[in-house]
Amino acid sequence: xQNIDQPTEMTATEGAIVQIxxxxxxxxxxxxxxxxxxxxxxxxxxxxxxxxxxxxKGRFSSFLSRSKGYSYLLLKELQMKDSASYLCxxxxxxxxxxxxxxxxxxxxSP
Amino acid sequence: xxxxTQTPRNRITKTGKRIMLECSQTKGHDRMxxxxxxxxxxxxxxxxxxxxxxxxxxxxxxxxxxxxxAQAKFSLSLESAIPNQTALYFCATSAAETGVNEQFxxxxxRLTVL
Numbered sequence: 001x002q003n004i005d006q007p008t009e010m011t012a013t014e015g016a017i018v019q020i021x022x023x024x025x026x027x028x029x030x031x032x033x034x035x036x037x038x039x040x041x042x043x044x045x046x047x048x049x050x051x052x053x054x055x056x057k058g059r060f061s062s063f064l065s066r067s068k069g070y071s072y073l074l075l076k077e078l079q080m081k082d083s084a085s086y087l088c089x090x091x092x093x094x095x096x097x098x099x100x101x102x103x104x105x106x107x108x109s110p
Numbered sequence: 111x112x113x114x115t116q117t118p119r120n121r122i123t124k125t126g127k128r129i130m131l132e133c134s135q136t137k138g139h140d141r142m143x144x145x146x147x148x149x150x151x152x153x154x155x156x157x158x159x160x161x162x163x164x165x166x167x168x169x170x171x172x173x174x175x176x177x178x179x180a181q182a183k184f185s186l187s188l189e190s191a192i193p194n195q196t197a198l199y200f201c202a203t204s205a206a207e208t209g210v211n212e213q214f215x216x217x218x219x220r221l222t223v224l
């Protein structure tokens with residue numbers, strides 16, 4: 001089977017750092033994506049990891065451990081506009097389709 | 111700009127009606143997908159297509175059908191809409207040759223079935 005777990009909701013304060021975890025069990029692995037989705041809008045690409053380690057892109061970083069089936073998204077210097085849902089998605093065997101987690105809703109407060 | 115567009119953006123219909131949602135893309139991508147999103151359930155794959163002659167069922171295809179009229183167009187039909195098909199529907203595209211399968215999403219169609 002295929003299963004992706006993320007916390008349902010997290011809260012943080014403006015200017016702080018937050019880490020959103022994702023664990024997965026999938027049939028085949030060809031990379032892991034993080035998407036950001038504001039309420040009622042389309043998901044937009046944040047990051048992609050296919051090898052173990054940390055990928056940094058501005059205020060956002062994403063980490064992958066394939067042996068542990070684990071990834072996290074790290075958001076630094078939080079801003080109010082970062083209030084959104086963050087979707088973890090795994091690329092299965094043959095790059096055929098993405099399996100999405102249910103998303104983590106992040107609320108950033110002043 | 112290269113883009114993924116969906117029509118209509120919002121639709122209210124009644125039980126039993128036939129509905130078609132349309133998706134067009136100017137990205138030149140060969141792969142297209144239809145998802146539905148319900149609160150608390152994340153994105154669920156309905157159908158996907160790797161080229162004009164290739165159509166595949168996703169996790170929740172019952173009650174839906176699709177047509178890939180051209181590389182740039184992929185439509186989703188609900189033959190006889192029912193209230194539990196009320197959801198936000200997204201079309202997405204990706205390019206096979208990148209070897210990454212990053213998906214680009216359209217703006218979504220909010221469908222309400224009364």
